[in-house]
Every structure is written in structure tokens, then in C-alpha cells.
Amino acid sequence: MAKDKVSMNHSMSSSVHVQSLKAKKKNNRWIWYVFLLPSFLGILLFMVYPIVESFRLSFYQSNGTIENFIGLKNFQQVLTSTSFWNSVWNTFYIAFFQIIITIPLGFIFASLINSVKFGQNLLKTVYFLPHVTSIVAAAMIFQFVLHPDLGVANYALEALGLPASSWFSDPATSKWGVILLAIWHWIGFVIIICLANLQAISPEMYEASRIDGANKFQQWLFITLPNMSGTFAFLLITGWIGGLQRFNEVYVLGGPSGSPARSIQTMGAFIYERGFTGFEFGIASAATYIMFIIILVFTFINLKVSKMKL
Known part of the structure; x- marks a missing residue:
């Protein structure tokens, strides 16, 4: 008990x-x-509040102090603005050529690095360094590299017997100056992503195809490329999203107006110019949401084209 x-x-x-x-x-x-x-609190203050406040301002005529409700007139003014559609064209033009040049070129470089037996880590570091460089610093460097009189690019062209270019001084060539900068800055990221996927492909697949009599080109065509499709889709989507939001480099190179002659003004620069230079916060907010819808629709199309599920 x-x-x-x-x-x-x-x-x-x-x-x-x-x-x-x-x-x-x-x-x-x-x-x-x-x-x-x-x-x-940080999310509420720096993400949620700006989104809500920007949406509210898109229905007002506002200079930051005086507000007047005007409904959808800001959206109408943006959609009928020649400057806005010029910025849309510039944005898509730069992003398109950046993507179609950088992804294939980055894949080729990644394939070459993957075939090297020694020094892969050094090569990856060298190629990835431009991507971690500040885009503002890179833009300032390219201003010197592509200077029409003092730039090393024109010296190289003349040494090859090619005509020199005015680059950022001429509206006809200024977009290609931005494209070259974008390629230089983004290609390291593409190389690293492609290289990671290349090294993840099973060696047994290549060995089996070699036993069956496949040559190097056939292995590349029927094994490497199909296994890289997901990576290409990822790079395509992220490239478009980043390209459609381009602002920093074009602001450094041409200011908010995208000089010369608004030839490199992007949608982001248009929003900045109307909001923080012209103090038309209602129009800037409306343009922001229009840009958001454009990016959303274009991303959806890319996902469908890439046969990826949302």
C-alpha cells in the first residue's frame, strides 16, 4: 500500500x-x-504601404502636397503618352537582344568550362565577377569604355579596320551600348546556372549513348539540350522580368529622360521622371501599375511558351 x-x-x-x-x-x-x-513591421512599412499608397495615388492628381481625385484619367494619360510607349519600346528592345545573345553565349561558355579538367573554380570566379559588381559602377566604367573619343572600344574597332561608333552620344547606337553593358553584367549569372545544370546531367546517359554509337554532336543534341530546357526557361523568365524593370544603368548613362533623345529611357526611368522630376505622382503611380500588368502578362506568356505550370 x-x-x-x-x-x-x-x-x-x-x-x-x-x-x-x-x-x-x-x-x-x-x-x-x-x-x-x-x-x-518592415514588410508593412516598406512593401505593403507603398503598394497600397501607390494604388490610391493612381486615381489622384497629386504633386505630393495637393491632391485631386480624377478617377482613371492618369491611366488614360499614360496610355496615350508617346513618351511612355517609347519607353516601352526601348525596354523591350534592350531586354530582347540582351536575352537572345546572353543565354546562348553563356551556355557555350558554360559548356567550355565544363569540359575543362583543371581550373574550373577559377574560371567560374572570373566570369561571375561582373555579375556581383555594382551596376552603377559598371555603367560608369562603360561610359569610359564606350566614349566616342577616348573609349577603348573605338580604339579596338579602328585597329580592326572598322568604323568608330558614337555609342551613347548617338540615338542610333545608344541602345546597343546599354545592351553590351547588360550582356557583360548578366552573362556570369547565366554561365553559373547553365554550368550547374550541365554538371547535374548523369554521366551514365552519355556513356550509354556512346556505346550505342552516338557522336559528340548527337549527345549534345539529344541529351544535353533536352536536359537544359528547364534552365533555359528559368533564364528566359528571369531575364525578361529583370529586363522589363531596368532602371539603374540607364539612369546613370542617360538620366531620367534617357538621353540622347530619350533613346534609352525605360519604363522605370519614365516612372522616375514623372514622379520625382515632374512631381506628377498620380501619373507615376498609374504607370507603375501598367508596367506591373505588362510584366505579369509577359511572364504568363513566357511560362506558357516554356510549357511550365503556374
């Missing part, structure tokens, strides 16, 4: 102890929300 009472008291005390621990944990659970509070 005495032993039974002792065991019963022990079990009761254990049960009480467990319940007290659970109650203590339950009471201390709010502490975790305190740790999450700074991040939550």
Missing part, C-alpha cells in the same frame, strides 16, 4: 510538473511574436 501511494504521488507530481511546463510554454509563446515583429 505504501509503495502504491508513493508511486501515485510520484505520477501526480510528474503530471502536475508536465502541466506547469506546458502552461509556461503557452504563456511564453508570445515572445516569438515579439521577435517576428520587426520583420513584420
Whole structure:
């Protein structure tokens, strides 16, 4: 009996102890929300509030202090603006040539690096360095490299017997100056992504095809390319999203108006010019949401073309 009472008291005390621990944990659970509070407040302040406020401003004529509700007139003004559609054309033009040049070129470089037995890490580092370089610093460097009189690019062209170019001084060539900068800055990322996928392809597939009599070109055509389709789709989508949001480099090279003659003004630069130079915050907000819809629709089309599921 005495032993039974002792065991019963022990079990009761254990049960009480467990319940007290659970109650203590339950009471201390709010502490975790305190740790999450700074991040939550940061998201509300720097992400949610600007999105909501920008949407509200898109229906107002506003200079930052005086507001007047005008409904959809801001959207109408943006959609009928020649400058806006010129910025859309510039954005798509630069992004298109950046993508169709950089992805194939990056894949070729990745294939060559993958075939090297020694020094792969060094080559990956060298090629990836431009991507981690500040785009503002890179744009300032390219201003010198592509300078019409002092730039090393024109010296190289003349040494090859080719005519020199005015680059950023001529509207006919300024877009290609931005494209060259974009290729130089993005190609390292493409190389690293392609190289990671190339190294993930099973060597047994190549060995089996070699036994069946496939040559190097056939292996590349029927094994490498099909296995790279997902990577190409990823690079295509991320390239378009990044390209359609282009702002920093064109602002450094041509200012908010995209000089010369608005030839390199992108949608982002148009929004900045109307909002922070012209103090037309309603029009800038409306243009922001139009740009968002354009990016959303274009991303959806890319996903469908790439046969990827949303």
C-alpha cells in the first residue's frame, strides 16, 4: 500500500510538473511574436504601404502636397503618352537582344568550362565577377569604355579596320551600348546556372549513348539540350522580368529622360521622371501599375511558351 501511494504521488507530481511546463510554454509563446515583429513591421512599412499608397495615388492628381481625385484619367494619360510607349519600346528592345545573345553565349561558355579538367573554380570566379559588381559602377566604367573619343572600344574597332561608333552620344547606337553593358553584367549569372545544370546531367546517359554509337554532336543534341530546357526557361523568365524593370544603368548613362533623345529611357526611368522630376505622382503611380500588368502578362506568356505550370 505504501509503495502504491508513493508511486501515485510520484505520477501526480510528474503530471502536475508536465502541466506547469506546458502552461509556461503557452504563456511564453508570445515572445516569438515579439521577435517576428520587426520583420513584420518592415514588410508593412516598406512593401505593403507603398503598394497600397501607390494604388490610391493612381486615381489622384497629386504633386505630393495637393491632391485631386480624377478617377482613371492618369491611366488614360499614360496610355496615350508617346513618351511612355517609347519607353516601352526601348525596354523591350534592350531586354530582347540582351536575352537572345546572353543565354546562348553563356551556355557555350558554360559548356567550355565544363569540359575543362583543371581550373574550373577559377574560371567560374572570373566570369561571375561582373555579375556581383555594382551596376552603377559598371555603367560608369562603360561610359569610359564606350566614349566616342577616348573609349577603348573605338580604339579596338579602328585597329580592326572598322568604323568608330558614337555609342551613347548617338540615338542610333545608344541602345546597343546599354545592351553590351547588360550582356557583360548578366552573362556570369547565366554561365553559373547553365554550368550547374550541365554538371547535374548523369554521366551514365552519355556513356550509354556512346556505346550505342552516338557522336559528340548527337549527345549534345539529344541529351544535353533536352536536359537544359528547364534552365533555359528559368533564364528566359528571369531575364525578361529583370529586363522589363531596368532602371539603374540607364539612369546613370542617360538620366531620367534617357538621353540622347530619350533613346534609352525605360519604363522605370519614365516612372522616375514623372514622379520625382515632374512631381506628377498620380501619373507615376498609374504607370507603375501598367508596367506591373505588362510584366505579369509577359511572364504568363513566357511560362506558357516554356510549357511550365503556374
